[in-house]
Amino acid sequence: MPETEFEPADQAAAFDPVATARRILRTAKSGSLATVAADHGAPFASLVVVACDTDGTPLLLLSDLAVHTRNIQAEPRASLLLCAQDIADPMQDARVSINGALAACADERIRRRFLARHPEAEGYSGFKDFSFYRLEVRDAHLVAGFGRIHTVAASGLLLDLAGAEALMAAEPGIVEHMNDDHADALALYATKLLGAPDGNWRITGCDPEGIDLVGEAGVRRMVFDEPANDAQAVRLRLVALAKRARERGIQRKTL
Missing domain, CATH: 2.30.110.10 (Electron Transport, Fmn-binding Protein; Chain A)
Known part of the structure; x- marks a missing residue:
């Protein structure tokens, strides 16, 4: 404490x-x-x-x-x-x-x-x-x-990385995959969940607690609901967050 x-x-x-x-x-x-x-x-x-x-x-x-x-x-x-x-x-x-x-x-x-x-x-x-x-x-x-x-x-x-060795090994691949294939999801995270302006958002790092996003408007930190210690757990967190971001976008359009 x-x-x-x-x-x-x-x-x-x-x-x-x-x-x-x-x-x-x-x-x-x-x-x-x-x-x-x-x-x-x-x-x-x-x-x-x-x-x-x-x-x-x-x-x-x-x-x-x-x-x-x-x-x-x-x-x-x-x-x-x-x-x-x-x-x-x-x-x-x-x-x-x-x-x-x-x-x-x-x-x-x-x-x-x-x-x-x-x-x-x-x-x-x-x-x-x-x-x-x-x-x-x-x-x-x-x-x-x-x-x-x-x-x-x-x-x-600082984060305690005990048990997160698999995620640390997988991080370069996660970052490359998200930036190359899921730019739309990264933009949703930044704009719908973190309140950032539209722009070219990219992920720069992933750890058990969340991901770091960088765009023209600076850096944003997205924290997972629960820790993720391997690539599969990160994938599940990111899919759930993308769904939440899309739902939030739909809700705002209907207001």
């Missing part, structure tokens, strides 16, 4: 800090990375683009020439600030600071998931001075408006 630092009783029942922190993490495309300056020890903040590993661990693609990379080579501890999308008043909407240590990672899954979220980075991702990094999470600090301030443990922020 997350530690509640200040949460009025009348708000606590309806507000889920873990779900809110996970949603921000899964839908952020960029954030502010705070590192410790190697030359003078003061905080150093920089803009980075962000993706997620299957369990939600933040992923970064950094150049060895960047100041923040030189900083983490000397001191890997860092904090990543992510904010909710489409913010009219930044101080009134949710944001989460994810604290931990950055570690370089050459896993092909990391590369695939990052470039699915940021295909524009493929052209330079193979340069010798660029490397992928995982932010090994210690905890997260969520501020979601007045009176909603929580510390979320890593065990709450």
Whole structure:
């Protein structure tokens, strides 16, 4: 359970800090990375683009020439600030600071998931001075408006992938199949279930909790009604959600 630092009783029942922190993490495309300056020890903040590993661990693609990379080579501890999308008043909407240590990672899954979220980075991702990094999470600090301030443990922020090995192995095929053969269903998920505008929506990742969708309007997260740990379970969830989306579209037309 997350530690509640200040949460009025009348708000606590309806507000889920873990779900809110996970949603921000899964839908952020960029954030502010705070590192410790190697030359003078003061905080150093920089803009980075962000993706997620299957369990939600933040992923970064950094150049060895960047100041923040030189900083983490000397001191890997860092904090990543992510904010909710489409913010009219930044101080009134949710944001989460994810604290931990950055570690370089050459896993092909990391590369695939990052470039699915940021295909524009493929052209330079193979340069010798660029490397992928995982932010090994210690905890997260969520501020979601007045009176909603929580510390979320890593065990709450990240998914437990025990038993989901089959899904992780099948994920590339699921993503390719949905994007190639079911673009209509992806558009239904985004517009009818998630309230997103029409556009060219594509799936970038799949995990036991849900799928990530990316379009011109940003990133959307669709959470399954129940966890899915293999390809067949994901298929059943997606078919049911497509049916629900079509029914919702018909209902709105008849109003």
